[in-house]
Amino acid sequence: MSSDYLTNQVRRLRFENGQMTQQQLADKVGVTRQTIIAIEAGKYAPSLPLAFKLARTFEVPIEQVFQYEDQEI
Amino acid sequence: MNRLQKKAWINFAAVTACVVLAGMGLGILVHTNAKGIDTLLIGMVPGFVVGLVVYVRSVAGQARLDEREKAIARRSYVWACYSLILFWACISFGIFFIAGGKSAVPAYTLPVVFLTGLFLAQFVESAAILIQFAREAVDE
Numbered sequence: 323m324s325s326d327y328l329t330n331q332v333r334r335l336r337f338e339n340g341q342m343t344q345q346q347l348a349d350k351v352g353v354t355r356q357t358i359i360a361i362e363a364g365k366y367a368p369s370l371p372l373a374f375k376l377a378r379t380f381e382v383p384i385e386q387v388f389q390y391e392d393q394e395i
Numbered sequence: 396m397n398r399l400q401k402k403a404w405i406n407f408a409a410v411t412a413c414v415v416l417a418g419m420g421l422g423i424l425v426h427t428n429a430k431g432i433d434t435l436l437i438g439m440v441p442g443f444v445v446g447l448v449v450y451v452r453s454v455a456g457q458a459r460l461d462e463r464e465k466a467i468a469r470r471s472y473v474w475a476c477y478s479l480i481l482f483w484a485c486i487s488f489g490i491f492f493i494a495g496g497k498s499a500v501p502a503y504t505l506p507v508v509f510l511t512g513l514f515l516a517q518f519v520e521s522a523a524i525l526i527q528f529a530r531e532a533v534d535e
Contacts, residue, residue: 352461353461353463354464357462
């Protein structure tokens, strides 16, 4: 499920953490490489546990990994 | 192609094969004018056993899916249930309105409708899985 308001820095953080590959990151957080690809492309919004696992893998706060654009109605 | 996509393609092939075999079997039963529930059950017992084994393995296999694959599988299952209910509703009321309230339909209509509904649901589930993966596909 994609989210128009959710953006992420997973790809950038992955490169900044020792040029980690998508497969390596997927293995660390317990998902498939396709899921990491979908997250980076904004095609899939991860669950909270997965979002926290990603943040802890990169050793940064979760807000530095995922950003939510709150649009006014 | 991941495990769930492979399962969807295999189900497509299995549904097609089962439709052909079931159609042939039912055709034989109708042609021989087989009577009695025991004849139908003899034909359906192998199908149920195979289906049960496949279902148990499928449920056990879902434990190895990641959260995105589980979400896709769950949505596909819901779509399959919707299609099943819609199909049975259309057939049930369609026969009533077309044939009339006091008309009679052949007895083999009921198992045909039941099995067709199950096959349709499996077909829709597999298609929904593949379509969702295709929609989320990006250049890798």
